[in-house]
Amino acid sequence: MENNIQNNNIPEDYRPISMWGYFGYELLFSIPCVGLILLIVFSFGGTKNVNLRNFARSYFCYMILVFIIVALFVLLGGTAGLVSAMY
Numbered sequence: 001m002e003n004n005i006q007n008n009n010i011p012e013d014y015r016p017i018s019m020w021g022y023f024g025y026e027l028l029f030s031i032p033c034v035g036l037i038l039l040i041v042f043s044f045g046g047t048k049n050v051n052l053r054n055f056a057r058s059y060f061c062y063m064i065l066v067f068i069i070v071a072l073f074v075l076l077g078g079t080a081g082l083v084s085a086m087y
Helices: 002-008 019-029 032-043 050-086
Strands: none
Touching: 019 032, 019 050, 032 050
């Protein structure tokens, strides 16, 4: 009960996201095309909620890191295949 009273006094811009909210947004952001578009929109200010914007930014950074790591594996694997095919 006390938690609900405290959340009502918090401005909408700073209202915390619940655990199920984080789970739902993570599922939403993992949808291939729509999720990526919404992730970019939320990351660059498409929402007034600071917590949601920060979560979207962190998830966006995570996706960039995963993309770079996968690209490196593909690049290194491709060059290793070319080098081994030459010998």
